[in-house]
Amino acid sequence: MKVLVTGGLGFIGSHTVVELYNAGFEAVIIDNLSNSSINVLDGLERILGKKPEFENLDLRDKQSVQSFFAKHNDVVGVIHFAASKAVGESVENPLLYYENNINALVYILQELTKMPQANFIFSSSCTVYGQAEKMPITEDASVQPAMSPYGNTKQIGEEIITDTAKVTNINSILLRYFNPVGAHPSAEIGELPIGVPQNLVPFITQTGIGLREQLSVYGDDYPTPDGTAIRDYIHVVDLAKAHVVALQRLLNKKNLAKVETFNLGTGKGSSVLEVINAFEKVSGKKLPYKIVGRREGDITEAYANTDKANTVLGWKANLTLEESLASAWKWEQKIRS
């Protein structure tokens, strides 16, 4: 059974390709390499013992999307990761984000409506909740006005899918990720941020390896136990497995609605200082850092209530923060060696 993985050479997509094969599926990857490297395909081959099918295609090109589906009319599901994801860049260049994250989604859905039945998994984000009033965050917490064009594309994306699924053959699962971190234990694939990382863990590992002088901790005056912001860091391998479980749910027609939404997190919040301490423990390195002012748009805390994912979806994160950081550190050391 072949699954289309858009953005399959990216961070989460590549790990999901591995888990699809582990579960007996095959993947066909679409990626335009805008935020990934063709070398990821070699990493996948080393892990899987074979190279997944790959099409270097830009999903903003409607005709290419149409030709792809004409050629691959046997895909049993689509896992749609491809998107631009840098919050700051989306503020600078909103139209790039609306074009890439919305047009591409619409073109794919248009092709799926031509199929007798279609299964569609969407990469959404906990950013849709903004600063939720209650922790941990459940799926029925209200969606807050987006704080960036990037965040808005996730909200609009969810709405487009919901409106479309209502009146078509499409069944969909919206997965709201908390903070994906880590790398495959083999260190053959991992996160490859371009330029200065915007996320904590790649910034930590790049500082650990000496690529950055020191880590900036944005704010120690948040109303949290140690004053630093709290997030729910989930190992990318756990996250990847959730996509396979979600796809199987749709294939086995176990879904209770045309569109279902699940939080994907560990359920545990960790502060920035706790992550730094955990990194120092697993790496044996002292991490130089300084406290600076809060970063605009950052919220105080976000961690998931995972009850629905655990009981309804039947998926649970198993790996710890330490395991996530150890794998990210192993990956950082491998790519710099």
Ligand SMILES: NC(=O)c1ccc[n+]([C@@H]2O[C@H](COP(=O)([O-])OP(=O)(O)OC[C@H]3O[C@@H](n4cnc5c(N)ncnc54)[C@H](O)[C@@H]3O)[C@@H](O)[C@H]2O)c1
């Ligand atoms: N990483 C996170 O912290 C996080 C959190 C919440 C949600 N998400 C979402 O998860 C998805 C995957 O994130 P990621 O961290 O793996 O990102 P990533 O940038 O590593 O992967 C996305 C991939 O999509 C490809 N791509 C982008 N536009 C394309 C286009 N027009 N045509 C073909 N390929 C295209 C890129 O080259 C890249 O390989 C994204 O939709 C992202 O918004 C990520």
